[in-house]
Amino acid sequence: MTLLLPERAPTATPPGARRRRGGDPAIRLLIVVCVLLVAIGAAIPLIAVLATAFAPDALPRYAEFFTSSVDLGILRNTLVLGALVGACGTALGFLFAFVQTRLDVPGKKILHVIAMMPIVSPPFAVATATVVLYGRRGVISNGVFGLQYDIYGLDGLVFVLSMSLFPVAYLGLLGMLRGLDPAVEEAAMNLGASRWRILRTVILPLLAPGLVAPFLLLFVEAIADLANPLVLGGDYTVLASRAYLAVTGEYDLTSASVYCVILLVPSLAMYFGQRWWLNRKVRTTITGRPSGSVHLITGWSRWPIYGLALLVAAVIVSLYSTVIIGSVTKVFGVDNTLTLDYLREVVAGPGVEAVLDTLLFAAIATPIAGVVGLMVAWLVVRHLRRTAWLLDLGGTLGVAVPGTVLGIGFVLAYRPDRYIGDFLVFPSLVGGSALAAGAVSIVLAYVIRSLPAGQRTAVGALTQLHPSIEEASTDLGASALQTFRRVTLPLIRPALLTGLSYSFARSMTSVSTIVLLVTPETKIITSQVMSAASTGRYGVAFAYCTVLTAIVLAGFLVIRFIVGAGAELHRTATSEGQQK
Amino acid sequence: MTAAAHVEAPITEPADALRPESGSGHLRLDGLTKQFRGRTGTVTAVDRVDLDVLPGEFITLLGPSGCGKTTTLRMVAGFEQATGGDILIDGKAIGHLPPQRRPMAMVFQSYALFPHMTVAENIAYGLRLQRGQRSKDEIATAMRMAVTSMNLVGMEERSPHELSGGQQQRVALARALVVQPKVLLFDEPLSNLDAKLRTAMRAEIRRIQKMFGITSIYVTHDQDEAMSMSDRIVVMNKGKVEQVARPGEIYTRPTSVFVADFIGHANFVEAAPERIEDGVATLTVLGRQLTVAAHPTVAAGANGTFLMIRPETVRLTPVTSSGNGTVLRSTFHGPSLDYEIETAAGTITATEQGGDPSEALAEGTSVDLTFDADRAYLLPRD
Numbered sequence: 001m002t003l004l005l006p007e008r009a010p011t012a013t014p015p016g017a018r019r020r021r022g023g024d025p026a027i028r029l030l031i032v033v034c035v036l037l038v039a040i041g042a043a044i045p046l047i048a049v050l051a052t053a054f055a056p057d058a059l060p061r062y063a064e065f066f067t068s069s070v071d072l073g074i075l076r077n078t079l080v081l082g083a084l085v086g087a088c089g090t091a092l093g094f095l096f097a098f099v100q101t102r103l104d105v106p107g108k109k110i111l112h113v114i115a116m117m118p119i120v121s122p123p124f125a126v127a128t129a130t131v132v133l134y135g136r137r138g139v140i141s142n143g144v145f146g147l148q149y150d151i152y153g154l155d156g157l158v159f160v161l162s163m164s165l166f167p168v169a170y171l172g173l174l175g176m177l178r179g180l181d182p183a184v185e186e187a188a189m190n191l192g193a194s195r196w197r198i199l200r201t202v203i204l205p206l207l208a209p210g211l212v213a214p215f216l217l218l219f220v221e222a223i224a225d226l227a228n229p230l231v232l233g234g235d236y237t238v239l240a241s242r243a244y245l246a247v248t249g250e251y252d253l254t255s256a257s258v259y260c261v262i263l264l265v266p267s268l269a270m271y272f273g274q275r276w277w278l279n280r281k282v283r284t285t286i287t288g289r290p291s292g293s294v295h296l297i298t299g300w301s302r303w304p305i306y307g308l309a310l311l312v313a314a315v316i317v318s319l320y321s322t323v324i325i326g327s328v329t330k331v332f333g334v335d336n337t338l339t340l341d342y343l344r345e346v347v348a349g350p351g352v353e354a355v356l357d358t359l360l361f362a363a364i365a366t367p368i369a370g371v372v373g374l375m376v377a378w379l380v381v382r383h384l385r386r387t388a389w390l391l392d393l394g395g396t397l398g399v400a401v402p403g404t405v406l407g408i409g410f411v412l413a414y415r416p417d418r419y420i421g422d423f424l425v426f427p428s429l430v431g432g433s434a435l436a437a438g439a440v441s442i443v444l445a446y447v448i449r450s451l452p453a454g455q456r457t458a459v460g461a462l463t464q465l466h467p468s469i470e471e472a473s474t475d476l477g478a479s480a481l482q483t484f485r486r487v488t489l490p491l492i493r494p495a496l497l498t499g500l501s502y503s504f505a506r507s508m509t510s511v512s513t514i515v516l517l518v519t520p521e522t523k524i525i526t527s528q529v530m531s532a533a534s535t536g537r538y539g540v541a542f543a544y545c546t547v548l549t550a551i552v553l554a555g556f557l558v559i560r561f562i563v564g565a566g567a568e569l570h571r572t573a574t575s576e577g578q579q580k
Numbered sequence: 581m582t583a584a585a586h587v588e589a590p591i592t593e594p595a596d597a598l599r600p601e602s603g604s605g606h607l608r609l610d611g612l613t614k615q616f617r618g619r620t621g622t623v624t625a626v627d628r629v630d631l632d633v634l635p636g637e638f639i640t641l642l643g644p645s646g647c648g649k650t651t652t653l654r655m656v657a658g659f660e661q662a663t664g665g666d667i668l669i670d671g672k673a674i675g676h677l678p679p680q681r682r683p684m685a686m687v688f689q690s691y692a693l694f695p696h697m698t699v700a701e702n703i704a705y706g707l708r709l710q711r712g713q714r715s716k717d718e719i720a721t722a723m724r725m726a727v728t729s730m731n732l733v734g735m736e737e738r739s740p741h742e743l744s745g746g747q748q749q750r751v752a753l754a755r756a757l758v759v760q761p762k763v764l765l766f767d768e769p770l771s772n773l774d775a776k777l778r779t780a781m782r783a784e785i786r787r788i789q790k791m792f793g794i795t796s797i798y799v800t801h802d803q804d805e806a807m808s809m810s811d812r813i814v815v816m817n818k819g820k821v822e823q824v825a826r827p828g829e830i831y832t833r834p835t836s837v838f839v840a841d842f843i844g845h846a847n848f849v850e851a852a853p854e855r856i857e858d859g860v861a862t863l864t865v866l867g868r869q870l871t872v873a874a875h876p877t878v879a880a881g882a883n884g885t886f887l888m889i890r891p892e893t894v895r896l897t898p899v900t901s902s903g904n905g906t907v908l909r910s911t912f913h914g915p916s917l918d919y920e921i922e923t924a925a926g927t928i929t930a931t932e933q934g935g936d937p938s939e940a941l942a943e944g945t946s947v948d949l950t951f952d953a954d955r956a957y958l959l960p961r962d
């Protein structure tokens with residue numbers, strides 16, 4: 001825990017801050033670096049998409065789009081998918097959070113771990129496992145229940161996306177349920193309310209505002225997703241997969257840009273809607289000092305709820321076991337003979353190149369994303385006033401803008417060499433003749449896509465950190481950067497750890513931007529998985545996913561080792577204590 | 581002040597005048613015990629507490645932090661399951677009932693108002709739960725009465741965070757009162773208010789409590805609060821009840837050194853009684869023979885008994901030679917001036933009300949120290 005103060009520390013910068021910013025060249029340099037990175041990695045590609053989408057020759061496409069029943073169907077598909085995944089994912093998150101915080105049942109720790117598993121899940125893993133288990137000839141759907149269920153389409157997508165994305169909702173709601181003042185529930189109980197009535201009249205109304213944010217976030221992530229619609233979509237086309245097809249199948253960057261813009265509208269609206277919603281001043285408790293204790297439900301009514309959570313957990317476990325088992329059997333469900341061929345192909349055969357490339361790029365991108373995210377957060381929270389929101393916004397573009405859109409932006413902005421006169425000023429970053437075979441743009445995309453994770457956690461930690469602690473350091477004569485290094489950084493180490501871990505996981509599993517940037521020389525695991533999965537070579541796909549997951553978990557350990565587990569600093573720590 | 585008035589048997593029964601007409605709301609704790617089992621072993625938070633709270637009585641649980649006040653209160657409310665003993669209301673055991681079915685209402689330290697409901701909805705919450713027994717009109721009438729008696733008129737439609745701390749406190753009280761509980765429970769309800777408001781709210785709570793005649797248990801660690809509000813005070817220490825008595829008696833006739841020390845300030849002088857007759861001990865302190873009131877368990881000739889001397893009963897007279905004490909230090913507190921005096925019986929604190937700091941006795945001054953023997957009390961060793 002970092003040093004937390006009971007009330008939210010004021011986020012406003014102390015009066016001396018602006019003088020300090022002007023006077024400190026190091027901070028100016030920092031601002032320039034952050035701004036440049038965000039501009040090259042996010043702003044310019046986005047502008048390139050917008051420029052293409054609003055170029056004169058693109059304008060007639062809008063008329064076509066809004067009169068074509070096919071295109072309108074795609075838009076409707078996208079929105080329906082977002083809404084359903086938002087609702088189902090939030091419901092699943094609530095279910096698990098409720099079980100975790102309010103039921104007196106065994107095995108909650110394991111349930112928590114299972115609910116967190118999808119966070120490190122490689123894309124395609126869940127989708128492919130779903131096809132194998134619950135598809136038309138699925139091991140479970142057909143093998144156990146004798147069904148011939150067609151999983152391709154909306155139902156499959158909602159299932160897979162809800163399963164993969166709900167941990168975000170779960171974590172948010174878990175924090176919120178834990179944050180409710182238990183005395184409020186006790187007061188209701190004390191006045192005679194039953195458990196069910198408390199859930200209905202107290203918990204749910206108090207949580208209702210908290211359900212909106214995860215819904216919107218899942219909506220954004222669902223409509224931005226490219227991997228699952230490609231594997232599982234069947235006839236169900238969404239904007240992301242349509243735009244991808246326009247680039248890779250039809251080489252029509254103009255209509256790709258148009259699809260992108262139409263996808264951007266709900267994405268950005270929902271994403272910023274979500275942030276606005278979270279930043280509103282909501283009061284869930286009336287006075288400080290929560291008191292009382294949580295009363296777990298011990299009656300019979302806990303069992304059906306628990307049963308439901310167990311069922312979902314079983315499905316999650318079945319999906320992940322399928323990935324692992326599928327990577328060591330010939331054709332899981334059909335020919336269950338053990339084989340190490342697939343794993344060998346990945347770690348000792350043609351796949352090793354992709355594994356090493358991916359690992360290298362992610363290893364480069366993670367520290368950059370972590371540090372830049374932290375820097376952006378620090379600048380935003382402490383050192384910038386009027387321009388803070390702009391930098392903050394730039395930093396979060398990597399998650400607010402769908403990956404496919406960003407990828408198309410990279411293609412548009414960085415495929416050609418840029419000359420001024422005969423002088424090459426900006427070499428091509430994307431495509432066959434790209435600088436370092438496209439590695440630069442892949443690393444850049446990794447950084448931009450994973451930067452928001454670190455930035456969010458760091459902003460959260462910094463706003464909780466009372467500015468007086470940093471002021472004490474500056475008072476003693478430390479420069480702003482010294483203060484950051486000696487005082488702030490140690491205090492928010494846990495946030496840095498989380499941020500870096502998220503960044504690494506996001507880089508390793510990132511697919512929607514990357515598939516547009518890979519070149520024959522730079523292979524990336526996720527795009528290998530995609531080609532294996534879409535050609536039905538499930539064993540290889542599973543082997544890649546297993547290796548990928550192993551690398552991500554190993555990466556977490558390495559990051560933990562490098563950053564340190566984060567000193568346990570308690571509330572009682574004083575600013576004087578921190579100075580030593 | 582004369583002494584005779586204070587030499588009387590400790591009062592454990594409250595005055596009859598406190599009993600409300602209805603005669604309901606008689607709460608009894610019978611050997612109530614709570615043990616928490618943790619990783620590091622078992623903590624006995626509440627240890628065989630017996631208590632008889634008469635209908636309409638206002639009882640305060642007072643004691644140092646961690647002595648088990650909150651745990652006791654929460655067992656009465658049903659939020660904690662007792663590990664031993666029982667709780668009876670009007671003779672009926674309720675220890676097995678869940679909190680929902682106990683006829684009590686609690687006012688929480690954090691008020692625990694429902695933040696998503698208006699003041700009116702908060703107050704009506706408990707009434708609506710009794711819908712089977714109450715019509716809409718009845719609910720509205722009860723609500724209006726509560727709002728009026730609690731000075732909340734005009735605030736019904738506000739949300740709790742649009743109220744001041746004192747107003748929130750009153751809403752919490754109103755919400756608890758309208759369900760007509762047999763017992764009202766308070767857990768340090770004033771600790772989030774500033775000093776001035778706290779004093780005003782004490783009187784307010786007491787006024788309302790008397791008006792409705794509801795049996796009340798009030799937890800606090802503020803002895804001033806306990807003294808000024810309670811019919812009787814229960815002093816607790818390490819999970820056990822040390823003394824149950826009226827405020828005046830707790831102060832003048834504490835039953836243990838712990839209570840004497842916890843309530844107000846006290847000097848303790850070790851003194852062996854030479855003779856005891858009818859609760860009056862004869863003993864020699866600082867070279868003078870005195871007669872003082874003694875705790876019933878003190879026996880003649882017993883060693884290690886302590887004479888409690890309140891600082892405000894000590895008088896100092898400066899002398900030129902051969903006093904029985906020397907001034908060590910003086911401290912000015914505004915309304916009073918405190919001296920620490922070195923004597924043959926140890927350091928004794930004396931308080932001079934309205935003392936002028938510019939005329940304070942200088943350090944090293946020789947003084948003749950006397951105290952009001954009528955207000956001293958001989959206590960057994962703990």
Ligand SMILES: Nc1ncnc2c1ncn2[C@@H]1O[C@H](COP(=O)(O)OP(=O)(O)OP(=O)(O)O)[C@@H](O)[C@H]1O
Pocket residue numbers: 616617618623624625643644645646647648649650651652801
């Ligand atoms: N849930 C629990 N688990 C273990 N021990 C507990 C628990 N709740 C209370 N205790 C212990 O029981 C004892 C009594 O606690 P309690 O909260 O009743 O004290 P209190 O008199 O209300 O103190 P305070 O004035 O600080 O509020 C303490 O030693 C405390 O550590």
Ligand SMILES: [Mg+2]
Pocket residue numbers: 649650651
């Ligand atoms: Mg307490």
